[in-house]
Amino acid sequence: xxxxxxxxxxxxxxxxxxxxxxxxxxxxxxxxxxxxxxxxxxxxxxxxxxxxxxxxxxxxxxxxxxxxxxxxxxxxxxxxxxxxxxxxxxxxxxxxxxxxxxxxxxxxxxxxxxxxxxxxxxxxxxxxxxxxxxxxxxxxxxxxxxxxxxxxxxxxxxxxxxxxxxxxxxxxxxxxxxxxxxxxxxxxxxxxxxxxxxxxxxxxxxxxxxxxxxxxxxxxxxxxxxxxxxxxxxxxxxxxxxxxxxxxxxxxxxxxxxxxxxxxxxxxxxxxxxxxxxxxxxxxxxxxxxxxxxxxxxxxxxxxxxxxxxxxxxxxxxxxxxxxxxxxxxxxxxxxxxxxxxxxxxxxxxxxxxxxxxxxxxxxxxxxxxxxxxxxxxxxxxxxxxxxxxxxxxxxxxxxxxxxxxxxxx
Amino acid sequence: xxxxxxxxxxxxxxxxxxxxxxxxxxxxxxxxxxxxxxxxxxxxxxxxxxxxxxxxxxxxxxxxxxxxxxxxxxxxxxxxxxxxxxxxxxxxxxxxxxxxxxxxxxxxxxxxxxxxxxxxxxxxxxxxxxxxxxxxxxxxxxxxxxxxxxxxxxxxxxxxxxxxxxxxxxxxxxxxxxxxxxxxxxxxxxxxxxxxxxxxxxxxxxxxxxxxxxxxxxxxxxxxxxxxxxxxxxxxxxxxxxxxxxxxxxxxxxxxxxxxxxxxxxxxxxxxxxxxxxxxxxxxxxxxxxxxxxxxxxxxxxxxxxxxxxxxxxxxxxxxxxxxxxxxxxxxxxxxxxxxxxxxxxxxxxxxxxxxxxxxxxxxxxxxxxxxxxxxxxxxxxxxxxxxxxxxxxxxxxxxxxxxxxxxxx
Numbered sequence: 173x174x175x176x177x178x179x180x181x182x183x184x185x186x187x188x189x190x191x192x193x194x195x196x197x198x199x200x201x202x203x204x205x206x207x208x209x210x211x212x213x214x215x216x217x218x219x220x221x222x223x224x225x226x227x228x229x230x231x232x233x234x235x236x237x238x239x240x241x242x243x244x245x246x247x248x249x250x251x252x253x254x255x256x257x258x259x260x261x262x263x264x265x266x267x268x269x270x271x272x273x274x275x276x277x278x279x280x281x282x283x284x285x286x287x288x289x290x291x292x293x294x295x296x297x298x299x300x301x302x303x304x305x306x307x308x309x310x311x312x313x314x315x316x317x318x319x320x321x322x323x324x325x326x327x328x329x330x331x332x333x334x335x336x337x338x339x340x341x342x343x344x345x346x347x348x349x350x351x352x353x354x355x356x357x358x359x360x361x362x363x364x365x366x367x368x369x370x371x372x373x374x375x376x377x378x379x380x381x382x383x384x385x386x387x388x389x390x391x392x393x394x395x396x397x398x399x400x401x402x403x404x405x406x407x408x409x410x411x412x413x414x415x416x417x418x419x420x421x422x423x424x425x426x427x428x429x430x431x432x433x434x435x436x437x438x439x440x441x442x443x444x445x446x447x448x449x450x451x452x453x454x455x456x457x458x459x460x461x462x463x464x465x466x467x468x469x470x471x472x473x474x475x476x477x478x479x480x481x482x483x484x485x486x487x488x489x490x491x492x493x494x495x496x497x498x499x500x501x502x503x504x505x506x507x508x509x510x511x512x513x514x515x516x517x518x519x520x521x522x523x524x525x526x527x528x529x530x531x532x533x534x535x536x537x538x539x540x541x542x543x544x545x546x547x548x549x550x551x552x553x554x555x556x557x558x559x560x561x562x563x564x565x566x567x568x569x570x571x572x573x574x575x576x577x578x579x580x581x582x
Numbered sequence: 583x584x585x586x587x588x589x590x591x592x593x594x595x596x597x598x599x600x601x602x603x604x605x606x607x608x609x610x611x612x613x614x615x616x617x618x619x620x621x622x623x624x625x626x627x628x629x630x631x632x633x634x635x636x637x638x639x640x641x642x643x644x645x646x647x648x649x650x651x652x653x654x655x656x657x658x659x660x661x662x663x664x665x666x667x668x669x670x671x672x673x674x675x676x677x678x679x680x681x682x683x684x685x686x687x688x689x690x691x692x693x694x695x696x697x698x699x700x701x702x703x704x705x706x707x708x709x710x711x712x713x714x715x716x717x718x719x720x721x722x723x724x725x726x727x728x729x730x731x732x733x734x735x736x737x738x739x740x741x742x743x744x745x746x747x748x749x750x751x752x753x754x755x756x757x758x759x760x761x762x763x764x765x766x767x768x769x770x771x772x773x774x775x776x777x778x779x780x781x782x783x784x785x786x787x788x789x790x791x792x793x794x795x796x797x798x799x800x801x802x803x804x805x806x807x808x809x810x811x812x813x814x815x816x817x818x819x820x821x822x823x824x825x826x827x828x829x830x831x832x833x834x835x836x837x838x839x840x841x842x843x844x845x846x847x848x849x850x851x852x853x854x855x856x857x858x859x860x861x862x863x864x865x866x867x868x869x870x871x872x873x874x875x876x877x878x879x880x881x882x883x884x885x886x887x888x889x890x891x892x893x894x895x896x897x898x899x900x901x902x903x904x905x906x907x908x909x910x911x912x913x914x915x916x917x918x919x920x921x922x923x924x925x926x927x928x929x930x931x932x933x934x935x936x937x938x939x940x941x942x943x944x945x946x947x948x949x950x951x952x953x954x955x956x957x958x959x960x961x962x963x964x965x966x967x968x969x970x971x972x973x974x975x976x977x978x979x980x981x982x983x984x985x986x987x988x989x990x991x992x
Binding site for chain 1: 583633663665704750894899901903906909917935980988
């Protein structure tokens with residue numbers, strides 16, 4: 173597991189503890205497969221779930237639980253998505269919530285449940301029994317340091333853990349927001365098999381928390397694509413326990429603006445981490461569209477570029493095939509003037525312009541290859557129109573992606 | 583080039599000749615790169631073009647030319663798409679039309695032009711000069727047998743040529759429709775870098791020809807996906823010269839119905855050929871959705887399944903991962919009841935049911951793998967709802983696709 177600089181993730185805000193455990197949801201590995209995040213006091217809570225019509229059982233359950241705007245604990249398992257599992261799956265998701273609620277003596281409605289892994293298989297009964305038998309022990313073992321075990325217990329085909337935190341001042345108090353996430357394949361616009369857990373000690377109403385989460389997700393998590401598949405299990409949730417001691421944020425005032433800005437900054441970092449660790453990926457591809465009619469139009473165009481299989485394959489080959497970028501812009505559904513488009517590539521190795529006024533610019537192929545041969549590449553698209561700006565993140569398409577997904581279940 | 587049973591393709595209908603030649607549009611190969619199809623008498627004509635906002639210059643030109651409903655010749659080149667090439671590209675497309683028009687003594691508006699290949703590069707001037715110098719000779723060399731050279735001259739990354747024909751009776755006359763196509767990558771719903779040329783000796787008005795072409799394309803060419811990229815150059819065109827001698831079809835009567843049925847049958851054969859020869863593909867994946875609210879809903883659902891990278895990668899791995907199929911159905915945007923879905927796989931090796939009522943069925947993984955390990959696999963999805971039925975065609979996602987597209991230009 174590659175190391176990333178972080179000093180707390182979901183336990184960075186005051187009052188949160190976490191841990192990672194093994195119950196047996198993953199069959200083939202000895203690794204931990206169950207994460208817990210708990211606040212020592214009740215929290216306001218909000219969540220964004222998959223837009224897929226086929227929703228996993230834990231998604232349906234957590235959507236009901238979070239509707240009350242309160243939560244105190246989250247349990248997540250990896251290895252089995254508990255999706256397409258019907259009444260038994262529903263019962264099993266509820267068993268997970270109850271096991272934690274019982275151990276913590278909190279109402280089961282204040283426990284949120286997330287699952288990720290294979291679709292269409294029931295949980296092993298032994299895994300649920302292990303959880304039920306050990307829930308009290310797991311909860312007793314939670315700690316500030318436990319974020320390191322938790323961030324790994326939620327992973328599937330991920331090659332690195334994803335964790336970050338951000339701090340800002342509100343009313344002279346330091347407010348912290350922390351996050352951990354998993355997500356590698358089945359990731360597309362409007363989230364993929366992405367589980368993202370955000371914690372904060374900010375005092376903020378459930379309503380404002382929900383607003384901030386949705387507003388922030390629109391230009392961060394919802395702008396990531398690995399493979400174009402929107403999963404059955406996507407969940408982004410946030411718990412706010414108020415322990416920072418700021419004046420509670422209950423309306424869209426300046427404090428809300430600061431919270432939203434920090435949350436968006438944190439979510440951007442996390443979205444980039446997820447894209448960079450796309451299944452089989454060798455590079456992070458960021459597309460920045462400027463000169464669009466609106467921010468939303470710019471984001472739609474940027475998403476179309478990072479979602480294109482042909483663009484993704486070209487990045488794998490370090491091939492400055494900008495024609496595929498114009499092609500992807502063209503089928504995005506957003507109107508623009510192809511004759512005004514400018515495209516360039518930028519990375520740590522420099523910047524190279526390849527298209528102006530929608531037509532080829534002469535460029536040094538070797539220099540272009542060296543610009544593209546970096547772990548992070550930025551595609552700059554200027555439409556020469558309005559003031560709308562938007563970003564999206566993706567990765568290259570590699571043989572390794574095909575290998576991983578050609579036989580994921582075995 | 584693999585052989586397929588065919589006895590004439592675009593020259594099967596009376597009065598059509600064809601040929602394949604080398605002008606130098608393809609730089610790296612000695613292969614032919616220019617195809618001509620000519621009718622000895624003027625034809626009614628219709629075409630369907632890419633929905634991409636970024637349209638290649640030959641697409642714009644041919645759209646103008648075909649607007650008159652008449653054409654007598656088609657010229658197509660491979661190796662360079664003449665897309666994103668601006669005013670010079672426009673002039674070059676016109677030079678192609680003029681060279682043929684001059685050689686045949688037909689109005690330039692009755693010559694249709696198609697290009698396929700790399701986007702964003704101007705034609706080599708030498709290729710255009712070669713065409714202009716030799717156009718008369720090329721036209722003199724056209725023949726009924728020339729369909730074999732023409733069907734190969736339009737190919738890019740295709741591994742097989744695609745050609746077929748169909749015959750039916752109208753007013754006691756035999757009417758023939760013939761077709762050839764190319765298309766391997768950048769192929770998605772609403773056509774990809776797909777060029778498809780249909781000829782017929784049916785006597786039919788331009789208006790009815792246009793209706794039949796659009797109606798037929800909706801459930802054939804527009805239901806093929808290789809990689810989700812809708813190209814800048816897609817063109818499906820049809821020329822009808824009336825030499826079969828039937829009573830001209832000028833309204834939606836029984837004769838129109840027979841023509842539409844034959845055209846749809848032919849286009850289905852061609853669509854399957856294109857999907858089966860998807861870049862890097864090892865198998866054709868057909869999805870048949872039944873029990874939907876309407877035919878359109880069924881087609882949208884079927885398209886979502888064959889377009890999913892994860893479904894495609896699973897087919898590459900002969901992995902009966904039906905959860906990904908439910909996932910793809912779920913994000914299609916079409917409402918249905920997940921609890922009523924039944925999924926099975928069928929091939930020459932047998933049929934195996936894997937999901938019923940949206941939940942797992944116990945099945946023999948080894949048998950499932952053997953069913954999937956065939957060149958053609960059918961995914962049967964029954965939604966248990968209405969009477970709507972629809973099909974879509976795709977292929978598996980392989981390392982070879984990534985390799986081909988990682989460095990297409992070099």
